[in-house]
Amino acid sequence: MTSTMQSPTSSPTPSPEIAQSLRGRSLPTWAPKAFGAAAVALALVGVFGPVGFWLVFVAWLVAAVIPLWSMIVEGRRKATDRFVTLLVTTAFVIALFPLGSILTTVVSRGAPVLGSEFFTYSMRNIVGEGGGIYHALMGTLLITAAAAAISVPIGLFTAIYLIEYGEGKRLARWIRFLVDVMTGIPSIVAGLFAYALFVIFFGPGVRMGIGGAVALSVLMIPVVVRSCEEMLKLVPNELREASYALGVPKWRTIVKVVLPTALAGIVTGVTLAVARVIGETAPLLIIAGLTDSVNFNLFDGRMATLPVFTYFSIITPGVPPGPSIERAWGAALVLLIIVMLLNLAARLVSYFFSPKGER
Amino acid sequence: MTSIQSTARKRSTPTRPGDRIFRGTSVAAALTILATLAGVALFLTVEGIPGVLASPDEVKHGTTFIDYVVPLVFGTLLAAVLALAMAIPVAIGVALYISHYAPRRLAATLGYVIDLLAAVPSVVYGVWGISFLATALVPVYGWLERTLGFIPLFAGPASATGRTILTASIVLAVMVLPVITALCREIFLQTPRLHEEAALALGATRWEMAKLAIFPYARSGIISASMLGLGRALGETMAVAMVLSASGVITVNLISSTNPSTIAANIALTFNEATGLTVNALIASGLVLFLLTFLVNFAARAIVERRKDFSGAN
Amino acid sequence: MAKSIDVSDLNIYYGDFLAVEGVTIPVAARSVTAFIGPSGCGKSTFLRSLNRMHEVIRGARVDGKVLVDGQDLYADDMDPVNVRRMIGMVFQRPNPFPTMSIAENVLAGQKLNSKRMKKSEADDIVERSLRSAGLWNEVKDRLDRPGSGLSGGQQQRLCIARAIATQPEVLLMDEPCSALDPISTSVIEDLIHELKKDYTIVIVTHNMQQAARVSDTTAFFNLAGVGQPGRLIEHGPTEKMFSNPEDPATEAYIQGRFG
Incomplete structure (x- = not known):
């Protein structure tokens, strides 16, 4: 031992x-x-x-x-x-x-720059100091809302087609490919498309708010389709089967089971899509133009928007340039805040309203 | 075969009106997308052709369409390629940092911070580029001209405003950075854990593990992410239009005050004053840009598709 | 309620692939019929063809007849949606709707079809169905909580309550206990005994003891080899099937020699 x-x-x-x-x-x-x-x-x-x-x-x-x-x-x-x-x-x-x-x-x-006058005044009859972005803010909200009103139904129903009806079909493969192509369309080309489309009806030199909405829709639809498609894919097939087994027709299953389950994700996706197009400048520069006055009519003449207003304020500031450049910074900040708030809202929606549970 | 299909069709005949309407709406929405893209191609072609055929004295720029568009294509490619050359290495680094180097708990937040860059509107990039970045870069360009002036890229004379094609490319690089980073990050995170652990078990350092397990797996993904970034850089309009002081020349001098313009920026800058056939020429140049980005994106997708076959994932 | 089923010469295809071949079997009303057999033998596919659920998969179709009280489910003017209202189904994994509360889940069959009803009538259905599913006492205080908050066994009983709330003629169960622990399994087996009084029940199971415990009739499915269609080998009273089967393959399977 x-x-x-x-x-x-x-x-x-x-x-x-x-x-x-x-x-x-x-x-x-x-x-x-x-x-x-x-x-x-x-x-x-x-x-x-x-x-x-x-x-x-x-x-x-x-x-x-x-x-x-x-x-x-x-x-x-x-x-x-x-x-x-x-x-x-x-x-x-x-x-x-x-x-x-x-x-x-x-x-x-x-x-x-931000102050009550900045948000409540337009640029009508303003030379030099003063004035505000009221007209541009309204234009941006109206045009973006119109774009969302066009894009969300088309995008959502396309996603429904791709996931619920198109499985394995040639048309669905083509649509997926075309959505990919559409994702890559440069924003200025979307503006040119809207212009070329509206020229046919209204003649050369046309400027209209709704044209801007059409151009933004071209950019927004593929984003909406993509995110809705992803969200619908996440809905477990078992829920669809459970609904069919209860004798529920397919369309009611989609409306009452699939869409509610995917709702939070769809809202998040749409919000992010809005955040993406609300800052778009190039297409609006071409088809919506700029004006100094408030215009609430999407179908009548030029409409100011925040991005275009920012652009012209800094590119052609006039004499003296100071006040205009200041307004450009103010408008840029407002735009940035709107975009960041939309992004934040999207995150909060997906965080708080996703269906709870193990799946 | 035919009898099989006919019985199958017969079996599915009793459909409800609700189902028919809903299905019809979905198909119609999908067809709208087809129609929209056909419309984009068709309208741009119809409105563009007169611009291509216009004689030099009918348009403002006073040249044939080819002479007009070639410098623009050159400028577009130059700015985009420069931007990618700067963005890709940084993007790969950032993606690797977030996916494999940063503390686990921070990774998601850091990813979100980088995504914020993608949320900034392009006009804000433009405002920042023209009034902050360009000014800040003037002394740098002066230094480049003095010390590296023998290289044609930095021949100078250095721009006094800083609004050069290099500045525009830097802004573009910042703009495409989050796009490339997000895709690379996804791919890096998908690296099979087993491969990584196998490499580490062989005694590899973290970098050797990245070389052994991550990069071979992610190579085609990085390429396609870069191509998508390229597509984005080619089409970006406002930041370039605002930052660049362009004069429509072909030059590789990156820091002087005479710079080539890009297609998108040129349209944005001249469209509002353009009339008649000049508008058509601008639309035609837009069609050229569309085809260019389409080709790049198409190549990127093709790479992604091919990768799918190899990785066996679906 | 509770009807008998007569299946004659049923072939089930996925596209050109014959998945199940030549099944002929009667299912008596108010009884439990168990389908057993090795994996991939087509017993689940056959079960799903009894309420036309297999049609959810593209390219699926059948030849032959499935008669429920003399009515052919596959007649040309038969709407699969109505078929499924008549024949309820419980799935392998519990699948309550995550966006709905417990009560709403029970009423899903009515709610999803926008059937109008009074509050008292709805409350009646919820209570009766949950009582029949043996879940009432456990959830009566939290009917408005999400169904996904329940345990796996409770969720499965909730799914059973949901299936019987529409008062179907037949209840199909596709391995209803395979995702559950032994205690929840025995609760559900007791429940099947209770439900037999009112419903015709067809259950697919991998567990032979379970088939022996719950069923009156057992049917054994098998397939000759990979890529071959599944066939019904034999069927008969459960006691006879387990003690004295006719086909040697049945005996081998029941004794655990393969599968």
């Missing part, structure tokens, strides 16, 4: 060489965190502080110490791994820069 206890093979401590090879030579665990934190702090000072933007590059160099150090201590493989981690993180930070920059500039320059 005692002899085996003392024999070297059953020694409780492993041989130092194996322990060493398993443990490896590695950087202290605090090192990457410390250098990373230092780099972030430096970068923040570079962006917001008084020193200058060049500090961001210094920050990156500080972070780059880690892979170099690793090269010496840990060897090439680990150093490469750490270097890639640095690159990937850098890519993410680079992507944050424009977002932060856009948000801060638009908010800081747009916020001072």
Whole structure:
């Protein structure tokens, strides 16, 4: 007994060489965190502080110490791994820069412009300071609402066709392909299409709010079809079967079982589609044009919209340019807020109103 | 075979009016999409052909359509390709960061932050590009001209406003970044967990695991995501129209004040003053843009389809 | 209520593929008939053809006759929707409608067809159906809660309540216990015994003990090989089928030698 206890093979401590090879030579665990934190702090000072933007590059160099150090201590493989981690993180930070920059500039320059006059006045008979975006806001709401009124029925019923009726049919394959093609139509081409269509009925030079709605529909329909299709696909087949087995006709099954189950997803999808087209400029520039006055009639003449108003305010500011450029920032901020609110609303709807339960 | 089909059809005859109406409405909606696309192609062609055939003295730009459109196509491609060259590496990095590097609990939020970039309206990008980015880049362009001026790309003279094709491309890159990122992220997240674990079990570092398991699986997905981003960059109008100070030339000089225009921006900038056959020429150029983006998107879809066959997923 | 079924020479196809061949079987009223057999032998397909549910899959069709009290379900002027109102069905996995409450789920057959009825009448149906399904005491205090909040066994009984709320002639059950634990299973088996008094019940099961426990008649389905159609091998009183089957394949299957 005692002899085996003392024999070297059953020694409780492993041989130092194996322990060493398993443990490896590695950087202290605090090192990457410390250098990373230092780099972030430096970068923040570079962006917001008084020193200058060049500090961001210094920050990156500080972070780059880690892979170099690793090269010496840990060897090439680990150093490469750490270097890639640095690159990937850098890519993410680079992507944050424009977002932060856009948000801060638009908010800081747009916020001072917002006031009661800005929201309640049009640009009618305004030269220089004053005036507002009332006409453009109304135009945007009307045209977008009209576009949604055209797109949602067409998009939803197309999705219903694709999922409930078209399974395995050649027409359904074609429609799916065409929806893909439609997704890729450049917005300016949608505007040209609406113009070319309306020229046939109203002659050259036509400008109309409803034309803008048609152009936006071309952009919106494929988005609605796609999201509704996804949502209808998620409705378990078992629910359809349960309904059929109760002697419910197919159309009632779709209306009363399938659509209610998918409702939250459909509302989310439609909201996101609206958010996408409400900021579209190019098609409205072509077919809806711009006016200084309020126009509530979609079928009569030019209609101002927020994006087009923003565009012209900054491209042709007039003399003196100051007030017009200020209004452009204000309108851009309002547009941004509307889009962000729509995105937020879409998220909340899908979060709170999705059917609860295990499936 | 025929008797089989006829009995099948006979069996399904007693349909209810409600079912017939509902089905009819769905088919009609689907056919509307077909009609719309046919309409886009048809109306653009009908209105565009006179513009293509117009003689130089009938239109404002005073050249044949080919001479008119070639520099625009060049500018469109140049801006889009530059944008992609900048966006793709960053997008892959961001997607990889979100899918495999960021802390699990943060990943969804970070993805949402990047998606916010896609929500920003293009006119806001334009306003930002013209009044912030362009100004901020003026000293950079000066530095580029002084130190890298021997390369034709940076020959200069550097623009004093910063409203160059490079600035426009940077804005485009930011705009397509979220598109490419979102798709790449999806594909990276779909990498079979078993492949990843197999690589890690062989003693691979995280980067070696990415090379072994993620990229081979995701390669065609990255390509198609990039193509879709390209389609988006080709068609983007407002940001370019606002940022770029264009003069319709063909040049590879990226930082001077004379820049090629793009099809979409050119339409946006000249459509409102255009009359007669000039309008038709603009519509024809729109048709060219439509075909260009169609080809790119089509190629992207084809790659996606082919990938489906290989991965066995449906 | 409760009618007998007479199936004669039924072939079931998916497109050109013959899935089930030449089934002839009588099903007595107010009895439990169990279909047993190995996976893929077509017993579920055959069950679904009894209320034309298999037609939900594109290309599915049948030859032959299914007579319910002398009426052919596959006659040209027969509407599958009406057939399904007459013949209820319970599925393998419980599938209550997630957007509806417990009470609404029970009334789904009426509600989805927009049948108007008084509140008191609706309450009656809910209570009677839930009592018949043996669920009333467990859910009477939360009738307006979502049905998906119940346990698996409760959900399945809710589905049974939903199926019998429309007062069908026949109740088809497609492996109703295969997704449930043993205790819920025995509750449902007891329920089947109760329901037999009022309904003609046809049940598909993978579990031979269950077939022996609940059924009066057992039918054994088998297929000759992969890609071959499923056939009805034999049918008869459950006791005889389990003690002294005629076909050696039935005996082998019942004794657990394959399947």
